[in-house]
Amino acid sequence: MTLEETRPESGRRFSDSGSTHDVRGLKQRRRKAIRDVPIPPELVRILREHIEQHGTAADGRLFRTATGGVFSTTAYASVWKEARMYALTPDQVASPLAGRPYDLRHAAVSLWLNSGVPAPDVAERAGHSVDVLLRVYAKCVDGQREIANQRITEALTA
Numbered sequence: 319m320t321l322e323e324t325r326p327e328s329g330r331r332f333s334d335s336g337s338t339h340d341v342r343g344l345k346q347r348r349r350k351a352i353r354d355v356p357i358p359p360e361l362v363r364i365l366r367e368h369i370e371q372h373g374t375a376a377d378g379r380l381f382r383t384a385t386g387g388v389f390s391t392t393a394y395a396s397v398w399k400e401a402r403m404y405a406l407t408p409d410q411v412a413s414p415l416a417g418r419p420y421d422l423r424h425a426a427v428s429l430w431l432n433s434g435v436p437a438p439d440v441a442e443r444a445g446h447s448v449d450v451l452l453r454v455y456a457k458c459v460d461g462q463r464e465i466a467n468q469r470i471t472e473a474l475t476a
Contacts, residue, residue, distance in 0.1 A: 320352055324341075355445070365380065427455055428458040431455055434465070440455075
């Protein structure tokens with residue numbers, strides 16, 4: 319998947335265009351930078367089916383309101399809250415688990431690190447520098463001491 323721009327939501331009086339959603343470049347990258355993000359084949363299939371069934375907005379966005387607009391944060395949060403009720407147990411819904419859609423990003427990065435994906439690869443997929451990745455996510459790598467010890471022993475005895 320290729321990312322080319324963002325559309326952060328802010329109050330109209332705080333945006334450069336007077337619109338609720340300004341079109342901006344990718345965070346902390348040069349002006350016209352793009353970022354390729356590898357995604358699993360299953361997600362490719364789902365997105366292709368979505369595009370085939372629903373098309374895209376005039377500007378290429380996958381998800382849009384009935385009039386072609388950008389979803390508001392309020393609408394998005396409302397749908398997310400309802401989706402959590404369908405996907406999670408009542409105890410999980412009452413907890414902070416996946417409280418915001420952005421929490422899925424943290425869960426994905428933590429999963430990749432805990433699965434043994436090298437930090438530079440995780441950083442590239444997440445759009446971080448390795449320094450930021452390790453500073454933010456070092457605490458999530460847990461329960462791997464035995465695996466690390468085994469790998470060190472194997473390397474020393476090879």
